Every structure is written in structure tokens, then in C-alpha cells.
Amino acid sequence: MKKFFTTLSNIWKIEDLRVRIINTLLFLLIYRVGSYVVLPGVDANVLDLQKNKDGLLGLLNMFAGGSFSRASIFALGVMPYISASIVVQLLGIAVPYFTKMQKEGESGRNKLNQWTRYLTVAITFAQAYGYVHSQVPENAQLITNAFMFNLITMLALTSGTLFVMWLGEKITDKGIGNGISLIIMVGIIAQLPGAIIDEFSSRVISGGGGPIIFIVEIVALMLVVMFTILVVQGVRKIAVQYAKRVVGNKQYGGVRQYIPLKVTAAGVMPIIFAQALMFIPATVGQFFPKMSTNSVLMALSNYTSWQHNLVFALLIIIFTFFYTAITVNPTQMSDDMKKNGGFIPGVKPGQATSSYIGGVISKITLPGSIFLAIIAIIPAFAGLFHVNSQFARFFGGTSLIILVGVVLDTLQQIESHLLMRHYDGLMKTGRIKGRSAVPTAAGTTPPAI
Structure with missing residues (x-):
């Protein structure tokens, strides 16, 4: 304290x-x-x-x-x-x-x-x-x-x-x-205070399970937040060695640095895209009332059904690979590295480096997409346990990932100001890591959401 x-x-x-x-x-x-x-x-x-x-x-x-x-x-x-x-x-x-x-x-x-x-x-x-x-x-x-x-x-x-x-x-x-x-x-x-009050009222005041169930829900929410932080901050570091150059009496380069590749480089965008598609069945049911009784449309429109969550999870995995492919360009990263005299130890510059980086991205994108899918469908599981729909949204999905990412970025900004003026950081050990931007095809970064 x-x-x-x-x-x-x-x-x-x-x-x-x-x-x-x-x-x-x-x-x-x-x-x-x-x-x-x-x-x-x-x-x-x-x-x-x-x-x-x-x-x-x-x-x-x-x-x-x-x-x-x-x-x-x-x-x-x-x-x-x-x-x-x-x-x-x-x-x-x-x-x-x-x-x-x-x-x-x-x-x-x-x-x-x-x-x-x-x-x-x-x-x-x-x-x-x-x-x-x-x-x-x-x-x-x-x-x-x-x-x-x-x-x-x-x-x-x-x-x-x-x-x-x-x-x-x-x-x-x-x-x-x-x-x-x-x-x-x-x-x-x-929206969080109102959701917590409504959930407390339904559990404690209205007798929907008692205070023990409410405390269990709060603990579960904290565990989900911790898991989301691990996913958002997860990186795979690729060692890069820069050639040593001597200019006059000074030496440049000759140091080893790292390229941090995010496990979830696509961020929250796959969930947003997948969520937009999952609302199509409900929209079709509204415009064509006769089709609203179709069993498939009814199952896909119910966010607590296993059919809805299975399709939702698959779409997130697909969109994660798609969005990562269009925002992270291994060829551009390889070219920039070559221009600055850098190389990956044991890998030839040029096409070999590009292929190596692309392979690493493919390997870490799969678990990253699965983690995103798990986080996205947690609110549906919370709904199965009769958690209020407003409160269940904070157990995962787009809102939780945005909250975690923005809070980490803000804390990183504050910590950088403290360290720059020789004060201690916000943590006793280590550094707060925000959403480290991954260069895109044009050298820019995806919009922070």
C-alpha cells in the first residue's frame, strides 16, 4: 500500500x-x-x-x-x-x-x-x-x-x-x-456498475442463489480477466542480430535485439467480424417471419446454443488468420531488417527470413485464435448459469478485450513518464507491456480499439 x-x-x-x-x-x-x-x-x-x-x-x-x-x-x-x-x-x-x-x-x-x-x-x-x-x-x-x-x-x-x-x-x-x-x-x-447492481439484486435481494453465488461470479470474472491479460500480452520473440560497423572511433551495431510477434496480432477485429456475421440469422428472421421458425435459424440466433457458439468460434479462428495475414507482412519485415543490416541467426536474409517469420506467425496464430474464441464464447457459458445478460458481457467477448488492452496501454504510458524522469515504475519487478504494435504491410499499425 x-x-x-x-x-x-x-x-x-x-x-x-x-x-x-x-x-x-x-x-x-x-x-x-x-x-x-x-x-x-x-x-x-x-x-x-x-x-x-x-x-x-x-x-x-x-x-x-x-x-x-x-x-x-x-x-x-x-x-x-x-x-x-x-x-x-x-x-x-x-x-x-x-x-x-x-x-x-x-x-x-x-x-x-x-x-x-x-x-x-x-x-x-x-x-x-x-x-x-x-x-x-x-x-x-x-x-x-x-x-x-x-x-x-x-x-x-x-x-x-x-x-x-x-x-x-x-x-x-x-x-x-x-x-x-x-x-x-x-x-x-x-455500464459495469449498473450490471453489477442488477446481478447483486437478482442473486441476493431476489433470492436467485444467495451471496455465495454472487461472490463466486466475481471471482470467476477476476480469473477471466487474468486469463485475458495473459492472452493480450503474449508475444513470441525472434532474435535479430545487427552487423557490427566501426565508423571512426565509434562502433555501431553488433547487438542482439528482438522482434515481438503478438500471439493475438489481429486484436479484437476477428470477434467484431464474426459477431457481425452471427447476427445475420436473426436479421433474416426479422425480414422473413416465416423463416423465423426454422430450426437452424433458431439455433444460430440463440447465443447460448452449442450450434451458435461452435460456428462463432470457427468464424473467429478463420478471421484471425485472415486479419493477421493482411496486417502483418513478413516480406516487408524481412526487407526492413535487411536494409538496417539485421539478420536472424541461422537464417539467410531475404526470402528465407520472410518464410521463417511467416512460419512463426502461422504457428502462434493458431493458439491465439483458439484463445480468442474461448474468450468470446465465455459470456454464453455465463448465460447458461443464469448470469444477467448485461453482467455476462463482461466475462469475455469484445468488451473485455478492449478494456484489458486499453488499460494496459494507459498504464504503460504512465510508467514510461515515470521511468523517463528516473522514478520507479508502477510495478516492483518487470515492466508493464501494452499492446506492442506489429508493423503492417505499409509500415503502419492497425487501428487501436
């Missing part, structure tokens, strides 16, 4: 770090206050706040910190920006024009950021149209002119998303970094 208070004191002594933390908290406070500002022309008193608690909309509502169900100006959150970032990243792999921009350094990144912003506006405007027509009932519309109501609310939603994106950039520049990721994390954490 004394070590903890000493670390807090050291953090407060560093003026730059203190200002960055305060700025981050203030920006996040603005975001949370804005999440309760209802869209103009919408009567919040008649909204069904329980409507978007489950399924894909429930997941979006969690990422938006509850703004989605409250018809807030921040209802769409930063998800349109994340979607635009992914699209631009994929274009950088498939389209030569965008690939060229990725290789142009700072000027190229600025151009890609502009393209991302333009695409964010287009995606947000399209999603705003769908949100207004599907989530805001007619009895909640205070403006009788349908055209004016649609226009005003769509502009408000688009402006809200752009403002949230601006807040994320300010947190990155003036705060402790990872602005967009921190905004998503705060939105997820905002």
Missing part, C-alpha cells in the same frame, strides 16, 4: 504527466455529460430504454456508453470512425494509390487521416438515417414535419460523432494518448 501511495505522489510531482491526466479526465467528463444530451426534437420520456439491451444493438449501446438507447447526440459514438479507419486500412492493402500514401511518411499519414474523416462523415450520415427511422418512435418525435425532423436529427448525430472524434484526438495530443480507445473504454465501464 505504501508503494501505491508513493507512486501516486510521484505521478503528481511530474507536471507534464499531471496536466495530461487532468486534461484526459476533463475531456472524458465532457463526453459523459454529452452522452445524456438528447437529440433535438426527441421526447426522452417516451423512449424505451430497455429496447436495446441485447443482441447487436446492445453491443453498440455498450460501446456508446448507453447513449444509443437514450437517443443522445453521441448515440453513434466513435464506431463510424472505427469503421472508416478499417476501410482505409484495407484500401491501403488493396489499392495502390492508398498504399503509396502509406509509404509517404508524415504527409501520407495526413492525407489518409483526411480520407478517414471524409469517410467518417459519409458513414455517420448513413447510419444516422437508419438510427432515426429504427430507434426513434413516432410518438417521441416533437417536430411534426418529417423532413425537418430527419434532417435536424441526422445533422445532430453526425456533428456529435465528429465532436467525439475531435475529443479523442485532443486526448491523444493533450492527454495520455489512445484517445479513441479511452472513449470506448469509458463507455463500456459506464
Whole structure:
């Protein structure tokens, strides 16, 4: 405990770090206050706040910190920006024009950021149209002119998303970094107290098992978090030797370094892609009511069924290999290593090095994808034990991986400030390791989520 208070004191002594933390908290406070500002022309008193608690909309509502169900100006959150970032990243792999921009350094990144912003506006405007027509009932519309109501609310939603994106950039520049990721994390954490209270009420107050069952659930959640941390931080180090050069009286190179290859280089993206596909059966059932009684569709639509979880796990494994293949380029890594005079001991430079790195990536991606699949289906097992659906989401899936990754990144940022000014780190032994970025085909990194 004394070590903890000493670390807090050291953090407060560093003026730059203190200002960055305060700025981050203030920006996040603005975001949370804005999440309760209802869209103009919408009567919040008649909204069904329980409507978007489950399924894909429930997941979006969690990422938006509850703004989605409250018809807030921040209802769409930063998800349109994340979607635009992914699209631009994929274009950088498939389209030569965008690939060229990725290789142009700072000027190229600025151009890609502009393209991302333009695409964010287009995606947000399209999603705003769908949100207004599907989530805001007619009895909640205070403006009788349908055209004016649609226009005003769509502009408000688009402006809200752009403002949230601006807040994320300010947190990155003036705060402790990872602005967009921190905004998503705060939105997820905002749902945790309510979920815990609901679960406590159902177990203890309503007599759904008693306090012992509730304590067991909390312990199980802690164990799952620990397992997720191990998966997120897992790396396979490849030793790289750099040739020794003597220039004048100084020696350069001649040292051994390591390439850290992440066990889960694809991050949370495979779960997001697989989750989107798993909502197709339910969507088909909504558009074609006659097919909703089909046994296969019913099984795939039930997230607690073994058929749903088996297909979900297989899709995650497939998408993990796919996304790792398009974001991690062994040939580019081999070429960069060769240009800097580096080589892997016992492996010839060039194609042999590329093949060796590709083989290592393939070997570690399989267990990584299986671990991701296990984490993703844990909430379904929690549901089988009658855990509240809101609380079960924190036992795994997209939300837990995002929380763990962002918290580790933030702690790493704080620790780097402490060590740079010759203070002790946050831990007595070792270093906090965040999500070490793996170079992609164009030398950039996947969007942090």
C-alpha cells in the first residue's frame, strides 16, 4: 500500500504527466455529460430504454456508453470512425494509390487521416438515417414535419460523432494518448456498475442463489480477466542480430535485439467480424417471419446454443488468420531488417527470413485464435448459469478485450513518464507491456480499439 501511495505522489510531482491526466479526465467528463444530451426534437420520456439491451444493438449501446438507447447526440459514438479507419486500412492493402500514401511518411499519414474523416462523415450520415427511422418512435418525435425532423436529427448525430472524434484526438495530443480507445473504454465501464447492481439484486435481494453465488461470479470474472491479460500480452520473440560497423572511433551495431510477434496480432477485429456475421440469422428472421421458425435459424440466433457458439468460434479462428495475414507482412519485415543490416541467426536474409517469420506467425496464430474464441464464447457459458445478460458481457467477448488492452496501454504510458524522469515504475519487478504494435504491410499499425 505504501508503494501505491508513493507512486501516486510521484505521478503528481511530474507536471507534464499531471496536466495530461487532468486534461484526459476533463475531456472524458465532457463526453459523459454529452452522452445524456438528447437529440433535438426527441421526447426522452417516451423512449424505451430497455429496447436495446441485447443482441447487436446492445453491443453498440455498450460501446456508446448507453447513449444509443437514450437517443443522445453521441448515440453513434466513435464506431463510424472505427469503421472508416478499417476501410482505409484495407484500401491501403488493396489499392495502390492508398498504399503509396502509406509509404509517404508524415504527409501520407495526413492525407489518409483526411480520407478517414471524409469517410467518417459519409458513414455517420448513413447510419444516422437508419438510427432515426429504427430507434426513434413516432410518438417521441416533437417536430411534426418529417423532413425537418430527419434532417435536424441526422445533422445532430453526425456533428456529435465528429465532436467525439475531435475529443479523442485532443486526448491523444493533450492527454495520455489512445484517445479513441479511452472513449470506448469509458463507455463500456459506464455500464459495469449498473450490471453489477442488477446481478447483486437478482442473486441476493431476489433470492436467485444467495451471496455465495454472487461472490463466486466475481471471482470467476477476476480469473477471466487474468486469463485475458495473459492472452493480450503474449508475444513470441525472434532474435535479430545487427552487423557490427566501426565508423571512426565509434562502433555501431553488433547487438542482439528482438522482434515481438503478438500471439493475438489481429486484436479484437476477428470477434467484431464474426459477431457481425452471427447476427445475420436473426436479421433474416426479422425480414422473413416465416423463416423465423426454422430450426437452424433458431439455433444460430440463440447465443447460448452449442450450434451458435461452435460456428462463432470457427468464424473467429478463420478471421484471425485472415486479419493477421493482411496486417502483418513478413516480406516487408524481412526487407526492413535487411536494409538496417539485421539478420536472424541461422537464417539467410531475404526470402528465407520472410518464410521463417511467416512460419512463426502461422504457428502462434493458431493458439491465439483458439484463445480468442474461448474468450468470446465465455459470456454464453455465463448465460447458461443464469448470469444477467448485461453482467455476462463482461466475462469475455469484445468488451473485455478492449478494456484489458486499453488499460494496459494507459498504464504503460504512465510508467514510461515515470521511468523517463528516473522514478520507479508502477510495478516492483518487470515492466508493464501494452499492446506492442506489429508493423503492417505499409509500415503502419492497425487501428487501436
